[in-house]
Amino acid sequence: MCLPGIFIVTLLTLSIPAVHGGKVLVYPQDGSHWINMKVIIEALHSRGHSVSVVRPSDSWYIKETSPHYSSITIDIPGGADEEFFSSFVSRQIQIQREGKSAWTRFSLDMELKDRFSEMHRRVCEMVIQMLENKQLMQSIRETKYDLVLTDPANGGGVVLAHYLNVPLVFNVRWTIHGEAHFAIAPSPLSYVPFPVAELTDNMSFFQRVRNFLVYVIRQHLYKQTVGPHYSALVSRYFGPEVDYFSLFQAADLWLMRVDFVFEFPRPTMPNVIYMGGFQCKPAKALPQDLEEFVHSSGEHGVIIMSLGTLVAQLPRDLTDELAAAFAQLPQKVIWRHKGDRPTTLGNNTLLVDWMPQNDLLGHPKTRLFVAHGGTNGVQEAIYHGVPIVGLPLIFDQPDNLHKMKARGAAKILDIFTISRDIFLQALQEVLNEPSYRMNMQRLSRLHRDVPMEPLDTALFWIEFVMRHKGAAHLRTESYRMPWYSYHSVDVMVFLLAVVLLIMLTTVAIIRCLCFRMCSRQKIKHE
Template identity: 95%
Template sequence: MCLPGIFIVTLLTLSIPAVHGGKVLVYPQDGSHWINMKVIIEALHSRGHSVSVVRPSDSWYIKETSPHYSSITIDIPGGADEEFFSSFVSRQIQIQREGKSAWTRFSLDMELKDRFSEMHRRVCEMVIQMLENKQLMQSIRETKYDLVLTDPANGGGVVLAHYLNVPLVFNVRWTIHGEAHFAIAPSPLSYVPFPVAELTDNMSFFQRVRNFLVYVIRQHLYKQTVGPHYSALVSRYFGPEVDYFSLFQAADLWLMRVDFVFEFPRPTMPNVIYMGGFQCKPAKALPQELEEFAQSSGEHGIIIMSLGTLIGQFPHDVADEIAAAFAHLPQKVIWRYKGDRPATLGNNTLLVDWMPQNDLLGHPKTRLFVAHGGTNGIFEAIYHGVPIVGLPLVFDQPDNLSRMKVKGVAKVVDLATLDRNIFSQALQEVLNEPSYRMNMQRLSRLHRDVPMEPLDTALFWIEFVMRHKGAAHLRTESYRMPWYSYHSVDVMVFLLAVVLLIMLTTVAIIRCLCFRMCSRQKIKHE
């Protein structure tokens, strides 16, 4: 080989970082959360790491066989039930549309609470079955995993990591107690809005009252839902003195699925790494049918509508109103919809069972995204600079879209009052008012202007934990402190006691001196 060729090969060899394949045990959350976890798993596999995924036998999303991971299938129901959640969303829509009583809504919320409680009970049963299976645990120990990667929306991976005594990394937005920042970072309720309160970081007095009440009520509800199950599990394997949530707070690394184009400014911690939008990527070419349909829109462009995995269809009256609004637009519409064909569907609207959402959002013809407000879709819209018309339904969706509304990139429509006129006005406003697209493109520029891609950042820190057997130097031990010590209540009480003691001593001395002076004057007078 000639000298220039040898030089080039040597340079390329030196520029490729050495990859030492690690072993990662993944305990995911089933459902749409798996979509995020799968992206990281595939990236870890591409870098030479060996990944094992724990899954229940009836897993909703997680396949038993994959070229990217090996599975550890536990013969027990997992508790994530597509039929229940689809039914719940349908009933939620019906209640909103019919304006039913607050009691009906409360009953539905309690049903959801019971279902989540049942899901966490099954998670605990699954962990117990794993830990009691000596052969399985021996195999897991012998594999010598470098870390456990889990989504703390359930606690299975947390308990497993501490039982195996290996580093713990979170792929996280929510823990079993709600939004993840509130578990690990200082979160003053005076300017940090609690998700689901639909507030900003600039609150009036009564908004701060609302924020405080929502926080207190939600924390109580979360503890009621999950506390009994995980307390019993942790007590069984780690002793009654161990608080189950302290195991979450002891995680080495929190890979947070947001960044500050979405999140309001707030305190954070050294072991919180932001990777919002890590699943986003440049658009690929569309399938021929979709590309031809998009090109047929001419200068008007296209609108895409997708409401996530749980909302494949609407009640007939809602679908008809949406279809009627679309039919009067000059734009072409691609709508992911699995229900019966709406009676008012126009020739400009294409119904599909599935769509390459990221590729469509990145298409130059796309003008608008009609979305339910899930974080995956929101970050894809931010990445590609596409404004949103939001139809929030359940969970964190209303709060997510309220954040986008405040930033001037989304128009939110209440499903309870939606008709063709209201929906059409929202579409026309976002399409015709330039500020929506300009603001979203500004967010896109901010989101993309980073030293490393979010996925590369996540992979670096996962491998960092592997190399150093944890990240204890980044983790605060404040979670071990009792609440009165954390908030310095004991210090304030002590200092107050000292001040009172000094004041009382001073008063006593003054009174004593006064008494003596009075006594001397009395003696002299006599």
């Protein structure tokens, strides 16, 4: 190589920030959240980092062996139970469709609350078992991890990071107290909708009342569900004066699994990094059998339907209604379905146990996505510009779809009252009304028009924390302030007291002067 060439290569090499293979300790949330975490883990591994994953012995999604990470398996139940959540969804559908009493639905919600409380209790037990295992903790300390990467939907990784005194990075959409922005960023309820309220950033007076009430009630419910467990855990290892949620707010970096194509505009913070759609990627070639089926759709194209991992199977009569509607369409349909074959299934519909969802959404013949509204599916639909007919069930699904509806890219149906005619009409509306596809494609263009791919952005900031041993300069310390200081109540009280003091002093002086003048006039008269 000639000398100028060597000089250029050397210059380019020196200009790239040095990133040595770091050591990352991951404390994930089991279930569908693991799908997101796994994407980041694999990317970190590909860049030469060593990753260790903490998992319970009965983990639902997280495998003990992997070419991308080593496992730290704790011999304790994890609490994230696939059977419970799938049966809960099935019972929710049954209760709603049968129109049972509000008390029955409330009882089911309380059962879910109790189950989440039990899950967090088990998380705390798992952390205690780790911290009390001297040999394990010595091994973890000797490894000298550069940071802890965790999903704050549970608090295990948060407590572990503070106990080890290493930087903390979140892969986050939800914390144990709800939507993540509300834990760290100013969130005026006048124009920042709380997710469960299913509102936009343009609210009427009564919508703002609803937003406020939903926020207050939900925050109380979250604290009732998780507070006793984490308060006891934090008090045991950090002292009774430490508020457990302040440990969450002290995280160095928040990698947020959304962006402002999806979210409504709102205040944010310097250590919040947006990586919405980081798991999305260009479509790969389909398996031959699926490609032949899709290609056979001709100019009409295909519809894909998936209701996620929590729905093992829908009630038989409901699947018959959905299948009957599909059968009346000229499009081909690929339906991820488990359970008995619907009796009304048309020749245009293919039932599958699993589908390459991202690759199908990216296929040029895909016209429509029938979905439950999970964050991953919605983000993939945005990425590929495919409009949605939504059948939300639980958790954040109604709100996710509400955001898409507000942008004109989705139509939402009530799965509990749906019929073949209602479903067919909705499918035809989204297929035949160009605005749905145009709006979703506009969102897709906005989402893709970024200087850096979301996953690369996430990796850069994770490595940034490794290089600088944290990101304290981006983190506000406002979480340490008592509420009356945060909202300047003490300042306003002080200023009001000063004003009152000045007013009272002025009145006293005036009264004193008036008294002296009256006294002098009285003496003159005498």
